[in-house]
Structure formats: structure tokens, C-alpha cells
Amino acid sequence: MPSNFHLDAVPIRLQACGKSWEGGGRALEPLDLAIRGGETIVFLGPSGCGKTTTLRIIAGLESPDPGGRVFFGEEDVTELPIERRNVGMVFQSYALFPNMTVIENVAYGLKVRGVPRVERAARAEEMLEMVKLGEFAGRRIDQLSGGQRQRVALARALVVRPRVLLLDEPLTALDAKLRDGLRLEIDRLLRQLGITAVYVTHDQGEAMALGDRIVVMAEGRIAQVGTPREIYYRPANAFVAEFVGTMNRLSGEARNGRMRLGPGFGVALASLPWSGPDGAQEFLVRPEDIDLAEEGGHFDARVAASVFLGDRTRLVVETEGGQPLTVDAPGRADFARGQSVALRLDPNRLLTLPA
Amino acid sequence: MSLRDASSLLPPLRRGGRGRVRSGGRDLPLLAGMIAPAAAVFGAFFLLPLARLFAIGGGGAEGWAAYATILTDAGHRDGLIATVLLSAAVTAATLAASTVAGLFLVRHRFPGHALLVAMLTFPLAFPGVVVGFMVIMLAGRQGLLGTITQALFGGKLVFAYSMAGLFLGYLYFSIPRVILTVMAAAEKLDPRLEEAARSLGATRAQLVAHVILPALKPALLSAGALCFATAMGAFGTAFTLATRINVLPMIIYTEFTLQANLATAAALSLVLGLVTWAVLAAARSFAGSSVAAAG
Known part of the structure; x- marks a missing residue:
């Protein structure tokens, strides 16, 4: 594998890029976003949130509403159609040319650029080796598995040395096992090449694993931009808190360095020390941040449901005051419905949303 | 180990295995x-x-030599050549026009779209005689084009009764047959394929040559075959227009009804069928490998 194969890290800037549909209605509210050179940025959100529209605006497949501008480095590419933007695209449906062999697919971008046949073949083969499909060069597309097809699509997109690689749900069509393998492969490639990459997915696991930064989107707007850890542990708003991972929302109040949870917990829960903002009315806590206590629990709850997930057991419990909570217990722990458990909260692991 | 190797390790499910019925x-x-x-x-x-x-x-007076008249009789031979050339030209023109129009109609929606598609397929029901009559009204001696050119240039443009008139008439009834097939195939094109090609820098012409036409190829082949065969055997239009030229169906008709030469008519019919079949088989095998790959 050639270690000198490295691509330019081009920063991308979106400036007031919105998109309205012809029949009225907005797919995307005007947004500003700076993507750093060489960064892998993941657009994450439910369907219809505008993530694919944003990707297509960067690609040049859609143009932003008047006033919106797209910059690749210092160059304003807003008016350039996709065929002159030099971007690499990878689609959920692979979009390989069925009338061409694997190597012809990979070499296609070089062919339309007029690269001489010999050089074309050499570069395409080098790229195929890079995605570990060297021996498949002469195969027809319908002789490949889904994972192999997507690797061919990656090679085809990268061989022309694009300024940015755009991936639209590339793993969604694959089954779970293949998905993990290819995700690692894509991660390795992106790191190795140093290319700026924009990745669209609705799968938060993929987003966390691949993204240097994640852009969480909802209803045509950016809900939050941050590293995976920031998104997970410091959600900027209720949508991000709900959408990424699982989150318990507890009402209560914080005053004078103490906090107390609301009526849902019954009377047993004493106030705890609190170093967060004064006056908070709502606290968030991840299932893995609620601990099962052997003794000295903060409150008791009854098991309403227990789901064994292998690496952990996910419980849905109900407090005495009727507040439902999702709690993660070790995988080996077994629970019966109706069983009583004692739970502890660490106030340092409680989150609050910015007011 | 491939899947096929693996399956050979398993005991056969039942005689014949894998659900295939062996005719024991x-x-x-x-x-x-x-x-x-x-x-x-x-x-x-x-x-x-x-x-x-x-x-x-x-079984006629000439015996089996009747089959040879297609080559020995100049009239028959020229008729056959004219029919094949005309049919090939009509097929090529029909495919070209239908592909352009069909792609456009699939990709653009505009007021009156449905009406236009319906109108394009309207001539499907016309008998060949009606099509011939319409060509006469357009390019015949009293036709529209003749009247206009008479007024403008002082000379009448009349081509209804020539090869050009036949070509126009055949084109007219061929396009509706082909355009529906092309539209159905075009609707199934994956737009991502084109986007992928464009992202790689393909121009419009390259897109058409490398992505769209290969994807449409199976549909174009079958529609083209149907179009060619129909043109080879078309009679009504030829009957109305072909006063000066002979296409094979007209020759057959003449031999059969006017000269009561049953043997020649029968021989020419079989030849017409065989030639059509041979041309189609050649076209299919010529394009065959790439069709399989696109399959």
C-alpha cells in the first residue's frame, strides 16, 4: 500500500446556505458552517432533517437559495456544477456502473479526464489495492457482495484525488456485521488520506465512531456542532439530549449548592451536593450513570422491564413516585419484573441543559 | 470457500436437490x-x-426454385433490399427520436404532460391505411406541404409516394410503440448513477454514452426488434403509398391476389420471415454480451 498517497486537506465553508422547495416549504434554514481541512464531519439526524440536502449543496447537486455561498478553501464554488467541483461521492445504493467491470468503474473518473490508458490502469489498480480488492479487478459488479461494492465505490471516488469526499449513508444498505467492518475500513482510509470528508448518517453509532465532529440536525437546522463527547455529554438542547443515546429527564431544583429531585422520587431522596448552575429545574442522566447500590442507595425503584443486551442489561424501572427511569446494569446481573432495586445517583454525572 | 463449495458439503435435501425438478x-x-x-x-x-x-x-410451376427467385428475380431482390433498408432506417430513426423524447418526458413535468403522452400513443390504434392517408394529406399531390411550397416557391413538394413517404408513415406508427418502452425503462434509471458519473467529471455527452444508453440498452434492443419486425411486415401504409416502389409485403400481395401466383407468394412470405428473424438474431448476438453484463 503506498504510504505517499495523501490528498489535500481542503477546508469547506458554508455561508447562509438555505434551501426552499419549489412548492414552498424549507428543506434547510440558512446555515453557516466551517469544516476544517482534513476533518471528518458527520451530519447526524432523523430523516427529513436537512442533512442530505446540506451534503448535496456541498456536492453541487443542489444549489443553495440566493445569498447562500459554498467555499472550498478560498474558492467560491457556489456556481460550479458538480462535474467541475472535483468532489468524490459515495452513495447508499453504491451507484456502480453495471455495464463496467470493477477496474473500469474505478478508472472511470480518470477516463473522462482524459488520463492515458496505461496511467489510468496503474492508478486504478493502486486504488483497488488500497481498499483490498486488487484481485477483483476483472469482476463484474453483480459478482460482488454489498461490502465489496461499497469499497469499489470508495476507490472510484478517491482515485481522482477529490478535494472533498462526500458519503451519503454509505453503510445503511449493509447488514450489521459488514457495516462494522467497513466502518473501520472507511475510518482507516480517511485518516490515512487526510482528506476532508463529509458523512451523512442517521446512525449515531456510526457518527460517534467516525466523526471528528458531529453536526446534529433537526427540522432543517443545526441543533449542535461538537465532538462526539461534547454531543454525548454536553447536549446543547433537549433535541440532542433525546436523539443521541438514551437520556433520563428528571425534574427537581437546585439551590445554594444542593439539589433535590422532584416529586417523582417520593420522599426518600435527600438533597445532594450540587456544583452545577443554580436554579436548574431539570436534570438529565444517562442510563449508565445511574448505579445499582448494594446498600445506601439514594432511592428504591421497581423493575418494570429488563432487556439483556449482551454487554449490559438495560432496565426500565419505576420509582415510588411513578417516575420511569432507564438504567444500565452489568450484563451478568439478572432481574425479575417487579423486583425492587436500590439506585444511586452521582450528582457530578447529572447534566443540565443551558437555559 | 465460496457458497457453492459449502453447499456441496451439505447432504442433498431430496432427489434433484435445491428444488429443481429433474425429469427422471x-x-x-x-x-x-x-x-x-x-x-x-x-x-x-x-x-x-x-x-x-x-x-x-x-409446389408451383417453378418447383422449389420459387425460393431462389428472391435472388434471381431482380424485382424481388430489389424489393427485399428496399424493405430491409427501409425497416433498418425506420428502426434507427424511431429509436433515436423515442429515446430523446422518452427521456425528456420522464424527466420533465409540465402542464399538459399527461395529455402529450396520451397523444403520442394515440396513433397506436390507427390501421396502416389511415397512416398512409395521413402521409398523402401531408405530402401528396394535394397535400399540405405541396400547397405551401407551391405558394412560396412555385413548385410542389410531393414525396408521399416515394421511399421518403413510406419512411415518414412507418416512423409515425413506430414511435408510439417504442416510446412507451423507452419511458418505462427510463423511469427505472437510478438517478444516483448519473450523479456518481457527474461527480467524477463526466460531461453530458459522456453521461449519455457511458451511463444512460447502456442502462437503456436492453429496452432499446427489444423495442428496436419489435419496430424492425413490424416495419418489415407492414402492409397497410405501403398499400396506400407504394405506387412506384415495391416493398416485400406489397410484392407478396401482388403475386397472391393479382397474379394468383400462390407458390411465389408463399415462398416470399417465408423468406420475409426468415430474413427478419436472421437480422434480429444478428443484432441480438452483436449486442448480447453487453446486455448480459447490464442485466
Whole structure:
């Protein structure tokens, strides 16, 4: 594998890029976003949130509403159609040319650029080796598995040395096992090449694993931009808190360095020390941040449901005051419905949303 | 280990394995019984008439030499060549026009779209005679084009009764047959394929040549075959227009009705069928490998 194969890290800037549909209605509210050179940025959100529209605006497949501008480095590419933007695209449906062999697919971008046949073949083969499909060069597309097809699509997109690689749900069509393998492969490639990459997915696991930064989107707007850890542990708003991972929302109040949870917990829960903002009315806590206590629990709850997930057991419990909570217990722990458990909260692991 | 290797390690599920029915000796009478009705119909209405036609072709005054007249008789030979050339030209023009129009109609929605598609397919129901009549009204001696050119240039443009008139008439009834097939295929094109090609820098022309046409190829081949065969055998339009030129169906008609030369008519019919079939087979094998790959 050639270690000198490295691509330019081009920063991308979106400036007031919105998109309205012809029949009225907005797919995307005007947004500003700076993507750093060489960064892998993941657009994450439910369907219809505008993530694919944003990707297509960067690609040049859609143009932003008047006033919106797209910059690749210092160059304003807003008016350039996709065929002159030099971007690499990878689609959920692979979009390989069925009338061409694997190597012809990979070499296609070089062919339309007029690269001489010999050089074309050499570069395409080098790229195929890079995605570990060297021996498949002469195969027809319908002789490949889904994972192999997507690797061919990656090679085809990268061989022309694009300024940015755009991936639209590339793993969604694959089954779970293949998905993990290819995700690692894509991660390795992106790191190795140093290319700026924009990745669209609705799968938060993929987003966390691949993204240097994640852009969480909802209803045509950016809900939050941050590293995976920031998104997970410091959600900027209720949508991000709900959408990424699982989150318990507890009402209560914080005053004078103490906090107390609301009526849902019954009377047993004493106030705890609190170093967060004064006056908070709502606290968030991840299932893995609620601990099962052997003794000295903060409150008791009854098991309403227990789901064994292998690496952990996910419980849905109900407090005495009727507040439902999702709690993660070790995988080996077994629970019966109706069983009583004692739970502890660490106030340092409680989150609050910015007011 | 490939899947096929792996499956060979498993015990066969049952005789024949993998659900495929092997016609062992025991099944044969049953299968023969089941196919008998279809075979009877096939024999009665296809094989027997063809055999009879073949026999009649050889049963005339000239004997089996009737089959050779397609080459020896200048009129017949020229008629055959004219028919093949005309049909090929009509097929090429029809495919070109239908592909452009069909792609456009699939990709653009505008007021009146549905009406236009309906109108394009309207001539499907016209008998060939009506199509011929319409060509006469357009380019005949009293036709629209003649009147206009008379007024403008002082000379009448009349081509209804020539090869050009036949070509126009054939084109007119061929396009509706082909355009629907093209539109159905074009709707199934994956737009991502084109986006992928464009992202790689393909121009419009390259997109058409490398992505769209290969994807449409199976549909174009089958529609083209149908179009060619229809043009080879078209009679009504030729009957109305072909006063000065002879296409093979007209020759057959003349031999049959006017000269009561049954043997020649039968021989020419079979030749017409065979030539059409041979041209289509050649076209299919020429394009065959790439069709399989696109399959």
C-alpha cells in the first residue's frame, strides 16, 4: 500500500446556505458552517432533517437559495456544477456502473479526464489495492457482495484525488456485521488520506465512531456542532439530549449548592451536593450513570422491564413516585419484573441543559 | 470457500436437490401429458400452417426454385433490399427520436404532460391505411406541404409516394410503440448513477454514452426488434403509398391476389420471415454480451 498517497486537506465553508422547495416549504434554514481541512464531519439526524440536502449543496447537486455561498478553501464554488467541483461521492445504493467491470468503474473518473490508458490502469489498480480488492479487478459488479461494492465505490471516488469526499449513508444498505467492518475500513482510509470528508448518517453509532465532529440536525437546522463527547455529554438542547443515546429527564431544583429531585422520587431522596448552575429545574442522566447500590442507595425503584443486551442489561424501572427511569446494569446481573432495586445517583454525572 | 463449495458439503435435501425438478423416467409421462395441450395448439396453429406454406412455396410451376427467385428475380431482390433498408432506417430513426423524447418526458413535468403522452400513443390504434392517408394529406399531390411550397416557391413538394413517404408513415406508427418502452425503462434509471458519473467529471455527452444508453440498452434492443419486425411486415401504409416502389409485403400481395401466383407468394412470405428473424438474431448476438453484463 503506498504510504505517499495523501490528498489535500481542503477546508469547506458554508455561508447562509438555505434551501426552499419549489412548492414552498424549507428543506434547510440558512446555515453557516466551517469544516476544517482534513476533518471528518458527520451530519447526524432523523430523516427529513436537512442533512442530505446540506451534503448535496456541498456536492453541487443542489444549489443553495440566493445569498447562500459554498467555499472550498478560498474558492467560491457556489456556481460550479458538480462535474467541475472535483468532489468524490459515495452513495447508499453504491451507484456502480453495471455495464463496467470493477477496474473500469474505478478508472472511470480518470477516463473522462482524459488520463492515458496505461496511467489510468496503474492508478486504478493502486486504488483497488488500497481498499483490498486488487484481485477483483476483472469482476463484474453483480459478482460482488454489498461490502465489496461499497469499497469499489470508495476507490472510484478517491482515485481522482477529490478535494472533498462526500458519503451519503454509505453503510445503511449493509447488514450489521459488514457495516462494522467497513466502518473501520472507511475510518482507516480517511485518516490515512487526510482528506476532508463529509458523512451523512442517521446512525449515531456510526457518527460517534467516525466523526471528528458531529453536526446534529433537526427540522432543517443545526441543533449542535461538537465532538462526539461534547454531543454525548454536553447536549446543547433537549433535541440532542433525546436523539443521541438514551437520556433520563428528571425534574427537581437546585439551590445554594444542593439539589433535590422532584416529586417523582417520593420522599426518600435527600438533597445532594450540587456544583452545577443554580436554579436548574431539570436534570438529565444517562442510563449508565445511574448505579445499582448494594446498600445506601439514594432511592428504591421497581423493575418494570429488563432487556439483556449482551454487554449490559438495560432496565426500565419505576420509582415510588411513578417516575420511569432507564438504567444500565452489568450484563451478568439478572432481574425479575417487579423486583425492587436500590439506585444511586452521582450528582457530578447529572447534566443540565443551558437555559 | 465460496457458497457453492459449502453447499456441496451439505447432504442433498431430496432427489434433484435445491428444488429443481429433474425429469427422471417416472415423471416423463406426466410431463408429456401436461405439455400435450400446448403442443397440440402449437402444432395446429403454428407448425402445420408453416409447413403447408413451405410446401405451397415449392409446389408451383417453378418447383422449389420459387425460393431462389428472391435472388434471381431482380424485382424481388430489389424489393427485399428496399424493405430491409427501409425497416433498418425506420428502426434507427424511431429509436433515436423515442429515446430523446422518452427521456425528456420522464424527466420533465409540465402542464399538459399527461395529455402529450396520451397523444403520442394515440396513433397506436390507427390501421396502416389511415397512416398512409395521413402521409398523402401531408405530402401528396394535394397535400399540405405541396400547397405551401407551391405558394412560396412555385413548385410542389410531393414525396408521399416515394421511399421518403413510406419512411415518414412507418416512423409515425413506430414511435408510439417504442416510446412507451423507452419511458418505462427510463423511469427505472437510478438517478444516483448519473450523479456518481457527474461527480467524477463526466460531461453530458459522456453521461449519455457511458451511463444512460447502456442502462437503456436492453429496452432499446427489444423495442428496436419489435419496430424492425413490424416495419418489415407492414402492409397497410405501403398499400396506400407504394405506387412506384415495391416493398416485400406489397410484392407478396401482388403475386397472391393479382397474379394468383400462390407458390411465389408463399415462398416470399417465408423468406420475409426468415430474413427478419436472421437480422434480429444478428443484432441480438452483436449486442448480447453487453446486455448480459447490464442485466
